Amino acid sequence: MTSISLSQLKHECTKLLSDNLKISSREISLEVNQILLFVLKIDNSQLLLKKTISKAQYEKIKKFVSVRASGKPLAYIFKEWSFYGRSFYINSSMLIPRPETELIIDILKEKNILNDNVELLDLGAGSGSIGISVKLETKNKINLHLSDISKRCVHGIKKNLQKFDIQAKVYLSNWFENIPNIKFDLIISNPPYISYKDPHLNELHFEPKRALVSKNDGLADIHKIIKNSIHYLNRQGLIIIEHGYNQKDEVQEIFNRYNFNQVKSYKDLLGHYRITKGLFS
Ligand SMILES: C[S@@+](CC[C@H](N)C(=O)[O-])C[C@H]1O[C@@H](n2cnc3c(N)ncnc32)[C@H](O)[C@@H]1O
Structure with missing residues (x-):
């Protein structure tokens, strides 16, 4: 041979x-x-x-x-990609999980934010990588809910839940539209936040636009999520949002407009503010 x-x-x-x-x-x-x-x-x-x-x-x-x-990105060729040390199933309707999003898991672990029996919603879950990683990385009992507007994402989320042998509720939903009337302790979202005018979009043409871009300079979906989250959060419930490196001030302003407390932003490894949280009280 x-x-x-x-x-x-x-x-x-x-x-x-x-x-x-x-x-x-x-x-x-x-x-x-x-x-x-x-x-x-x-x-x-x-x-x-x-x-x-x-x-x-x-x-x-x-x-x-x-x-x-x-x-074509390697993740779509391999149909899998690593996030927080685990290999997730990936299809071409999903955003490829990014290392900067791992900061959300670090924050939750370091700050010991989670208690037992937490109701957690990962909104716009894509592959489910954030919610599934939080559940696997923390020792607390978490009742996990994941949602996405894309049928292929919902299908992929279910595959990943099976892969990691995790129980969770999965919803096909335009943001909160089909989310049941539950009060959550924690809502996490990495929504689309790139402006239609951003020149970097040309480099991302293999990934679904719906996962990337948002109107109003990239802030329309973040605004919608924060505004509506107040009907779905428990008192003292927390919402954590990923956003663009130059959107911290606008995102904090939206949190303040809806009377969130303890609004705080966190930097990624490159020193950019990429995650902001707020407490509903
Ligand atoms: C930036 S991606 C994040 C995916 C995943 N959470 C991650 O961090 O890898 C945004 C996700 O939001 C979903 N999405 C976009 N618009 C939505 C809407 N109106 N309602 C629910 N999900 C939406 C997209 O399908 C995509 O999966």
Whole structure:
């Protein structure tokens, strides 16, 4: 059986990606590595020892790399992506979970915000990555509710719940429209918040616009969620919202307009304010 040198393959893949993608050489080498690990189903230490691969593996890897060279993100090629150390099922109707969103889980863990029997709603849950991670990362008993406006997201959320063996209620809902009349202790949302005018949108054309953009300079959905949350929060209930790096002042102003207390914003690792919380009392 013909075997092919792994270093030759790496060289070919690196060239194909460099010729077609506008990403750094470091990112290209990381992505080639990720594709090799995914297709060969081995870990980094096994890959270091590997010198050759079969013709069939070569063909498969080249196929993955040429799809990636067309611009399609790896998460949609692999149909999975990592969030807070776990691999979530991903389909093309879902936003690819971002590392900056992990800050929400860190805040909840560090501040010991959660009590037992908390009713938690993840609004616009996408893959369900936030709500599911909160439930798996905290020791508290959480009654989890997840919602999204997209049928394919709702389908994917159910797949992820099965994957992690978690019980939760899932709703197909335009924000609060189909959410039952429950009072929640915690509402979390990473809603669409990019302005239609934002030039960065061109770089994100594989991800669903509905997951990304919002009217009124990106603030329309955040406003709608905060405004309506007061009918669904318990007294002393908390809402945590992710937003754009330059929206902190506007988001805090919306929280204040609806009389939320202890409004506070948190910075991501790059030093940008990306998460704001408010207490309903
Ligand atoms: C920025 S994505 C976040 C997805 C996921 N929570 C995450 O952090 O990866 C926003 C999500 O909100 C959903 N969405 C957009 N408009 C909505 C609406 N009117 N009602 C409910 N969900 C909506 C989108 O389908 C998408 O899944």
